[in-house]
Amino acid sequence: MSLEPHVLPRSRAAGWIEVICGSMFSGKTEELIRRMKRARFARQRVEIFQPAIDTRYSDDEVVSHDSSSLRSTPVTTASEILLLASDADVVGVDEGQFFGSDLVDVVQELARAGKRVIIAGLDQDFLGKPFDPMPALMSVAEYVTKLHAICVVCGSPANHSQRLVGGGERVLLGATEAYEPRCRECFRPHGADATIPREEQTSHGRP
């Protein structure tokens, strides 16, 4: 099965919006990179942006957990993307959940200008709540791909990012090791009981 929308010939004037969403460790960034590399191979001009807030890795690269990477530009606000993407055919945005709601207007404007826009991001925060502005982006997108990780407790498809350490702040930077993917059954949104006892781990979840 191909996850990627059928890519129309560029002679079509209108652009479109693709959203790649899911939990942490679901391969969102890898999928964004895969689509961008294919476009670049076809000699389309590609530009990738990431929020300057995300300083886990190097400043000017989108780096996924498997180290497959592409050069990207850190930006502080979504409106910077409008200025910097004017020459691009394909615009990628990683970590879309770290932008403000103005990202929705920005990507719509880019699509109206004929560009293919691909946004990857977390669709839920650590409490399992919709993570703005991803829900709004999904609703205006032509194509939405939801990816899943694998629950580390039971092996089912994982839809949630389980936080393993304390703290109520929504954004916990520089700490991918503070999370693990969990399915609905094994997800514990309020971290105190994040650790599931061994004896419970095999009692549910597997088909």
Ligand code: ZN
């Ligand atoms: Zn599970």
